[in-house]
Amino acid sequence: MVTNTQTQPQSDSLSIWRKIISNRYFLTNTRLIFSYIILTFGAAFMLFPVIWMASSALKPEWQIFIQPPMIIPQHWNKTEAGVTARLLNLWFASDPDTGQSRETIRLEGRRYSSVIAVTDLPPFQSIPTDELGDASPVAINDTLVNVRNWNGSQVVAVSRNGDDLLVLPIDGLGSVFELPLDEINGGDRENGEIDGYRVQTRIVTLESGESVNLLPLGPQTQLLTMIDSNSVADAIIVPISDVIESDTVAIDRTEIPTVMIAGDETNTKYVKVDEANWRPTLRESALLEHAFTVSESDIMINEQLSDFNRSLFRTGTVVGRDGVEQDIAIVINNNTMETTNDNVLVMPVEEMGNAILAPSDTLLRPYPETIRGTVVRVKDFTLPTVNEESLNFERLGDVVGIVGERQDMATIIPVDSITFAYDVPANKIARNTHISFQFSNILDALTREQGGANFFTFIKNSVIVTGMSILGHMFSVTVVAYAFARIRAPGRGLLFSVVLATMMLPEFVTLVPVYTIFRDLGVIDTLWPMFIRTWFGNAFLIFLLRQFFTTIPMELEEAATIDGANRIQIFFRIMLPLITPALATVAIFTFLWSWNDLFHATIFLNTPSNYTVAIGLNQFQGQYESEFNLLMAAASLVMLPTVLLFFFAQRYFIEGITLTGLKG
Helix, strand or coil: CCCCCCHHHHHHHHHHHHHHHHCHHHHHHHHHHHHHHHHHHHHHHHHHHHHHHHHHCCCCHHHCCCCCCCCCCEEECEEECCCCCEEEECEEEECCCCCCEEEEEECCCEEEEEEEEHHHCCCCEEEEHHHCCCCEEEEECCEEEEEEEECCEEEEEEEEECCEEEEEEHHHCCCCEEEEHHHHHHCEEEEEEECCEEEEEEEEECCCCCEEEEEEEEEEEEEEEEEEHHHHHHCEEEEHHHEEEEEEEEECCEEEEEEEECCCCCCCCEEEEEEEEEEEEEEHHHHHHHCEEEEHHHCEECCCCEEECCEEEEEEEEECCCCCEEEEEEEECCCCCCCCCCEEEEEEHHHHHHCEEEEHHHCCCCEEEEECCEEEEEEECCCCCCCHHHECHHHHCCEEEECCCCEEEEEEEEHHHCCCEEEEEHHHEEECEEECCCCHHHHHHHHCCECCECHHHHHHHHHHHHHHHHHHHHHHHHHHHHHHHHCCCCCHHHHHHHHHHHHHCCHHHHHHHHHHHHHHHCCCCCCHHHHHHHHHCCHHHHHHHHHHHCCCCHHHHHHHHHCCCCHHHHHHHHHHHHCHHHHHHHHHHHHHHHHCCCHHHHHHCCCHHHCCHHHHHHHHECCCCECHHHHHHHHHHHHHHHHHHHHHHHHHHHHHHHHCCCCC
16 A cells, blocks of 8 residues: 655644634734734824824925825925025035936936938838827937837837828948037937938037038936035025026036136136025115114115125215215115105115025015114015025025115026036935924914914903803803703603704704894904804704713612702702713814814904914915915824814713713
8 A cells, every 4th residue: 555645744744733823822813913904094194184284384395295295394495605695505416427426416417319311311211190109208229219019019200291101121220329409409400311211310419520411219207417426615696687508518428518607807708507686685684773764865875786795786985074074885775775754774884794695485475664764674584494494594694685786686606616426317316404393384374464463362362262162162062951951841852853853954044133233233353153053052063962961870860869968059060070081072072073163253254353274274375376384284283183173172072972872
């Protein structure tokens, strides 16, 4: 008899697994693990919106909807832009040769397109469009071209021929290379026939000086030019009107368009980083100490503007009370000051070394301040926002006055300061950031004014409305519910049915008569309509408390009556202490309804000083743009009291809901 020994290990393995599965501890632990997985997934699913909102409340606005999403708030690492008051964002970019990640500054990119010399073209074919597949980029000699499938072969479409497309077989494309799109479009157009087909080409002069007739193939690709971060240490700003376009210079592994400064005898070449609108500023402390007002008619104004650290001001001479002439600069002129006379605010020329330019997009929402009788717009950077954090406050100052007039400036870098430069695709760069929570969003959301009111006003109004609503329901609902539960009177059941029937009426049906009543009482656009109705009961809460009252044994009241207590004493000393969980439930429901009531606030409140938090959140949403980071910060603050209330009162809430329908 032959025994099959090969099946023995398999049989033993199955036996072991059967024992493990049949073990009750294994089954219990498996069920627990599975239950925890389901609970964790469900909790994460429910908490995700809250976590997203809390995270967005501490982010700059640009990070909220960015792709891929940034879960943890980040902040740019920056570097100083020369002697200016500006800081530039840093990037990480991979070196195309070594693959090493470097700290770089991003310049404006250039668009490139693949081309092929006409002399190297294989024969054309005219193919119906519906016979060609969709285009997809494929690398040929490290150059991307749009390739389509046709009858099992790959072709490149280059031009239209009526309803057909002219294509080239991919096997014949051996000399494809890339050129900047502006150089291609700058070449002369050449319309001619190739293989009997009319094709438009471009005659482009290459770096070697050779003019070549080229056929663009596509696709167009965007490459970003990255330069070393140390090069911006020599950055300067100059008026855009003084910038002259120059030639293209080869720097390291790329070519960069250069500019020159008009009137510069050294003929130094620069690379332009960006163009922006700037505004002169002076430290508030300097204005308070040295500025004074004079009549414009008393100033002998110079015809030409004077340059103070690239800030342009009109200057002139005034005669002081002692008869001594003094050179001054006009810091607030007739075009910017808000005065009813011809007085202007001036500074001694020797104090104008404090003047410094700042980008206009960092000087948003200044506040007016009167200095020497002249209104000056002052900007406080004590708690800067994300846009304002691109400034060097050591040079600019924490509190500055916005003076002078706007100037269009260009930030440029000497070509000799750039040690390396290369072009990379956009997906090969990464932001150079660090974890940073922007708590200034919360303060900005709280202090942002709308119609003379801010979020502190809205919170105060909501606290008043919510507090009065809770008191109203506590008074009206408890009395009515106790009466329905304990007092025997003819028609009690019918009246209770009528009260419950009011729950079936949609609120929109009663809105018009309720609004008419409040209008006739003259309380529209006040807080009264937001809480006065709670003092007249609520059908749902009456039903809730009535059911709770019925769970309390009648013997307690009978014993109290025997002891000489009247109905009012029984109500306050015996019944109310026993329904504490239900009262907590009423308070929680009332708080939620009143605190989050947007509908009635929109109907009855018109003035910002009367807004509640629900309608106050709308101030961060505009017709054309919304400040979502401030909206999320304010929404988190609005949500916080609700979460804390339920967290501390959840025991009473759950107990009140659980015991409502039970009979004692």
